[in-house]
Amino acid sequence: MSDFETVAATENQAARRGVSGEPGTPGRAGRPERARSLAGDAWRDLRRNPVFWISLLLVVLVAAMAVVPGLFAANDPRDCVLSRQHAGPSGGAIFGYDFQGCDTFARAVYGARASLLVGALSALITGVIALVVGMLAGYFGGWVDAVLSRVIDIVLGIPLLLAAIVLLKRVSTSGDTVRLFAVIFVLALLGWTTAARVVRSSVITAREQDYVAAARMLGAGNGRIMWRHILPNALAPAIVVLTIALGSFIAAEATLSFLGIGLKAPTISWGIDIDAGRVHMRESATPLIVPSAFLALTVLAFIMLGDAIRDAFDPKLR
Amino acid sequence: MLRFILRRLLQMVLAFFGTTLIVYALMFAGQGDPIQALAGERPVTPAQRAYLTEKYHLDATGVGGFFYRYFNYLGGLVQGDLGQSLTGRQISDILAAAWPVTLKLAVIAMAVTVIFGVTAGVIAAIRRSGVFDHATLVLTLLVLGIPTIVLAPLAQYFFGVRWPIFPPTAGAQPSFYALLLPGIVLGSLSLATALRLTRTSVTENLRADYVRTARSKGLRRRRIVGVHVLRNSLIPVITFLGVELGNLMGGAIITEGVFNVPGVGFNLFRGIRTEDGPLVVGIVSVLVVVYLLSNLVVDVLYAVLDPRIRYE
Amino acid sequence: MTQSSARPTPASPTPPGGHLLEVRDLHVEFRTREGVARVINGVTYHLDAGETLAVLGESGSGKSVTAQAIMGILDTPPAYVRGGQILYQGRDLLTRPEEERRQIRGTEIAMIFQDALSALNPVFPVGWQIGESLRERAGMSRADARRRTTELMDLVRIPAAAKRLGDYPHQFSGGMRQRVMIAMALALDPKVLIADEPTTALDVTVQAQIMDLLADLRRDLGTALILITHDLGVVAGVADRIAVMYAGRIVEHADVRALYRAPAHPYTKGLLESIPRLDVRGQELSSIRGLPPNLMAIPSGCPFHPRCPYVQQVCVDEVPHDLVLGDGRTSACHFAQEVHDDSAG
Numbered sequence: 020m021s022d023f024e025t026v027a028a029t030e031n032q033a034a035r036r037g038v039s040g041e042p043g044t045p046g047r048a049g050r051p052e053r054a055r056s057l058a059g060d061a062w063r064d065l066r067r068n069p070v071f072w073i074s075l076l077l078v079v080l081v082a083a084m085a086v087v088p089g090l091f092a093a094n095d096p097r098d099c100v101l102s103r104q105h106a107g108p109s110g111g112a113i114f115g116y117d118f119q120g121c122d123t124f125a126r127a128v129y130g131a132r133a134s135l136l137v138g139a140l141s142a143l144i145t146g147v148i149a150l151v152v153g154m155l156a157g158y159f160g161g162w163v164d165a166v167l168s169r170v171i172d173i174v175l176g177i178p179l180l181l182a183a184i185v186l187l188k189r190v191s192t193s194g195d196t197v198r199l200f201a202v203i204f205v206l207a208l209l210g211w212t213t214a215a216r217v218v219r220s221s222v223i224t225a226r227e228q229d230y231v232a233a234a235r236m237l238g239a240g241n242g243r244i245m246w247r248h249i250l251p252n253a254l255a256p257a258i259v260v261l262t263i264a265l266g267s268f269i270a271a272e273a274t275l276s277f278l279g280i281g282l283k284a285p286t287i288s289w290g291i292d293i294d295a296g297r298v299h300m301r302e303s304a305t306p307l308i309v310p311s312a313f314l315a316l317t318v319l320a321f322i323m324l325g326d327a328i329r330d331a332f333d334p335k336l337r
Numbered sequence: 338m339l340r341f342i343l344r345r346l347l348q349m350v351l352a353f354f355g356t357t358l359i360v361y362a363l364m365f366a367g368q369g370d371p372i373q374a375l376a377g378e379r380p381v382t383p384a385q386r387a388y389l390t391e392k393y394h395l396d397a398t399g400v401g402g403f404f405y406r407y408f409n410y411l412g413g414l415v416q417g418d419l420g421q422s423l424t425g426r427q428i429s430d431i432l433a434a435a436w437p438v439t440l441k442l443a444v445i446a447m448a449v450t451v452i453f454g455v456t457a458g459v460i461a462a463i464r465r466s467g468v469f470d471h472a473t474l475v476l477t478l479l480v481l482g483i484p485t486i487v488l489a490p491l492a493q494y495f496f497g498v499r500w501p502i503f504p505p506t507a508g509a510q511p512s513f514y515a516l517l518l519p520g521i522v523l524g525s526l527s528l529a530t531a532l533r534l535t536r537t538s539v540t541e542n543l544r545a546d547y548v549r550t551a552r553s554k555g556l557r558r559r560r561i562v563g564v565h566v567l568r569n570s571l572i573p574v575i576t577f578l579g580v581e582l583g584n585l586m587g588g589a590i591i592t593e594g595v596f597n598v599p600g601v602g603f604n605l606f607r608g609i610r611t612e613d614g615p616l617v618v619g620i621v622s623v624l625v626v627v628y629l630l631s632n633l634v635v636d637v638l639y640a641v642l643d644p645r646i647r648y649e
Numbered sequence: 650m651t652q653s654s655a656r657p658t659p660a661s662p663t664p665p666g667g668h669l670l671e672v673r674d675l676h677v678e679f680r681t682r683e684g685v686a687r688v689i690n691g692v693t694y695h696l697d698a699g700e701t702l703a704v705l706g707e708s709g710s711g712k713s714v715t716a717q718a719i720m721g722i723l724d725t726p727p728a729y730v731r732g733g734q735i736l737y738q739g740r741d742l743l744t745r746p747e748e749e750r751r752q753i754r755g756t757e758i759a760m761i762f763q764d765a766l767s768a769l770n771p772v773f774p775v776g777w778q779i780g781e782s783l784r785e786r787a788g789m790s791r792a793d794a795r796r797r798t799t800e801l802m803d804l805v806r807i808p809a810a811a812k813r814l815g816d817y818p819h820q821f822s823g824g825m826r827q828r829v830m831i832a833m834a835l836a837l838d839p840k841v842l843i844a845d846e847p848t849t850a851l852d853v854t855v856q857a858q859i860m861d862l863l864a865d866l867r868r869d870l871g872t873a874l875i876l877i878t879h880d881l882g883v884v885a886g887v888a889d890r891i892a893v894m895y896a897g898r899i900v901e902h903a904d905v906r907a908l909y910r911a912p913a914h915p916y917t918k919g920l921l922e923s924i925p926r927l928d929v930r931g932q933e934l935s936s937i938r939g940l941p942p943n944l945m946a947i948p949s950g951c952p953f954h955p956r957c958p959y960v961q962q963v964c965v966d967e968v969p970h971d972l973v974l975g976d977g978r979t980s981a982c983h984f985a986q987e988v989h990d991d992s993a994g
Contacts, residue, residue: 173352177356177359178624178625178628181628184621185617185621188614188617270484270486274484274591278591278610293486293487293490297493300498304498307491314484315482315483315484319482322481323482546764546767547769549762549768552720553754553759553834554754554785555752555753555756555782557751557785565770568770568772642772643771644772644817645771
């Protein structure tokens with residue numbers, strides 16, 4: 020369970036338990052008004068950050084594989100012939116064939132679809148839950164906040180992998196589509212808390228702003244204020260957290276599939292292929308290394324992308 | 338202090354009931370045939386069916402029946418009676434054999450984390466923005482971004498098969514040396530997190546006002562960093578490590594599975610693979626309790642370390 | 650207190666004609682991402698054994714930075730000393746190696762800070778923190794350090810001192826915490842004590858108690874005191890001389906009474922007029938218009954000119970020099986005499 024949670028947890032722990040100390044530099048008193056906007060500043064920083072461009076390129080590449088895998092791999096990943104077992108590279112199969120005699124590279128390319136589908140949909144659902152819960156808790160405060168914060172604490176206290184094992188056990192005999200959505204559902208159900216906390220705190224900040232008070236005095240209702248004035252403020256930090264979460268969800272899906280409780284064949288998933296490659300690593304390591312590299316690079320790309328955007332938006336971390 | 342512990346203990350008891358209820362409900366509520374669900378796709382023999390019906394009181398029905406069964410399960414859990422796995426072995430026996438191995442593995446992982454992670458974190462913070470700092474940041478990002486299902490098999494392949502420095506699998510009675518590679522793999526993740534946390538914490542504390550006071554007392558830099566800053570910075574790190582020890586025991590599923598370390602995670606791994614429902618439910622229940630307990634220990638530890646909490 | 654009676658009245662180790670501590674033409678700048686802020690621009694002041702100098706100014710005027718430069722505890726980066734001298738007993742501290750400066754901190758010059766809660770380490774008992782100097786610097790045994798710590802806590806009038814050695818900073822009230830800070834600073838018997846806004850974070854009644862304590866300690870121990878504050882009211886009863894700072898410079902420097910009677914700089918005059926006085930009936934309170942200067946773009950000429958009621962063209966064009974008005978008092982104003990006469994009249 021440590022796998023998917025630690026990335027976000029590091030920052031959380033630090034924020035929750037660390038002692039924040041402002042350096043008392045007297046020079047701050049005389050700092051000029053900053054005319055540049057935060058977003059503009061962030062974009063200027065991002066543009067010069069090679070990590071941002073590399074990770075963005077990787078993300079685009081993986082997305083393209085997910086949409087049109089045929090463009091990248093010449094062979095059919097399900098066209099497996101046992102006589103080609105662990106055969107070397109030939110034709111379009113640049114990394115040779117695996118234990119089942121399937122094109123290793125083609126399988127890795129086609130595996131992007133399930134991973135990205137799970138990652139993106141989980142992140143999307145997570146985002147919706149986090150925005151609703153975070154907005155309600157942050158905007159209304161009081162007992163609404165107290166109740167929702169308690170719920171967040173409880174869900175955060177559930178070990179993700181163990182809970183997923185128990186939940187997914189129930190659909191172990193169901194069909195492919197049901198399993199796919201069960202995985203998405205489980206990840207979203209357990210993974211929304213970090214994002215909700217981030218949304219909540221940015222909503223609390225936005226709520227105190229003068230323009231929100233002004234809008235209220237002009238007679239705007241709660242719904243309108245939340246939609247027009249508060250939501251835009253909470254969106255940027257939420258997107259950063261969700262980008263990183265997307266990477267973690269992809270890793271989680273692969274882990275569950277690796278264990279045999281996530282996706283199952285004939286669905287092509289990196290997790291399944293890594294498990295298969297692992298078993299036969301003594302005969303040939305390529306079927307293990309190729310999907311491993313695909314998975315690791317994809318997860319890294321999303322985490323680095325989120326990291327880079329956050330760093331750009333949070334000048335304190337510079 | 339005592340009141341604090343009592344309050345936390347009460348919270349833990351509530352969390353215990355809540356979590357076990359959820360686990361139990363998810364396993365059994367609204368299922369067509371709960372026995373088939375436990376067994377997965379495997380055929381169930383009449384003997385097994387009779388045993389499971391009796392073990393989980395599946396003949397009692399309705400909401401009342403559900404709670405009757407739940408408290409029965411809970412009673413068993415508290416007494417250490419987890420029933421039999423589908424292979425007919427007592428689950429408590431399986432766990433009794435597995436715990437020492439997992440504990441050993443977790444201790445190795447923790448030692449790796451503390452020795453390398455915390456030390457490197459302190460150095461990175463002191464030499465902030467230096468070469469070492471940037472290098473560790475990139476390395477930890479890599480470790481955090483690479484899932485265990487990639488790291489464990491690749492480590493096994495490269496350091497066990499390709500260049501056989503370590504034994505690739507641990508075997509039934511693993512030696513310390515055989516546990517070293519899985520321990521490092523298991524610890525790498527907490528190592529990266531601990532490093533980053535230490536770095537952040539030390540950096541923040543180096544800027545704190547009390548550091549200026551310590552300097553104005555004419556203390557040596559080594560003492561300021563080594564005593565004043567470190568004592569403050571390690572509070573969040575140690576609490577993190579406490580939570581992590583609980584996580585490591587549960588998180589060892591993949592690592593133990595890949596390296597064939599006969600610990601708790603390995604048995605859970607095998608239980609999932611062989612669709613042994615009672616074994617999975619039993620181990621997960623125990624792991625949840627361990628997880629809750631480690632959280633409690635951490636909270637108490639936190640109070641011991643930070644006087645501001647202690648006298649709240 | 651045992652110490653205080655044994656201590657001789659400072660038989661000045663200072664070279665003849667010199668001062669105990671002297672800051673000469675100090676320049677400090679902060680280099681930040683946004684640019685360079687010139688925080689200290691030629692500060693000059695001095696302190697003699699046993700006397701009290703008040704350094705007065707708004708936040709951002711550079712009074713604390715000067716003190717930190719004297720102590721050698723500026724955070725570098727962002728702060729860099731760009732020029733000047735800090736003479737302690739005739740030797741220039743700025744040219745001394747760090748190890749020698751460290752030896753001076755605490756034993757020769759000690760400092761107490763504004764917010765005692767954050768200035769004290771939250772995770773160590775106060776007795777341990779006071780005793781640390783004694784153990785680490787004076788090489789005392791634990792038992793001796795403990796005894797001396799209790800004496801020091803008695804000295805700063807912390808009730809039941811012996812029982813409170815093991816308490817943590819957050820268990821003390823604000824005033825008691827500041828007393829702990831003072832006890833800590835006095836541990837090694839410094840000749841100079843720098844108090845940086847020691848009462849700002851406290852209630853008014855507690856403020857008075859702390860100021861009384863500082864005055865008593867100075868009298869009993871003969872320690873020279875630099876009192877940094879933005880509050881003119883705090884200064885009156887305690888200080889011998891006042892140096893008023895603005896935009897990193899000393900703009901007026903005078904004996905306390907002389908300055909109160911007739912300020913010779915428009916900024917000081919503004920400050921005095923903005924506090925209520927008991928001896929003037931029907932007085933109209935005024936405040937200084939405008940904002941403190943931006944240290945990254947200090948106004949030309951006299952840095953106070955955008956806010957000054959006496960402003961003339963010359964103030965925009967020329968930096969005013971220190972004008973000596975007799976009795977060693979100075980004012981950095983082109984119209985010092987006029988201002989002085991105005992205030993006196």
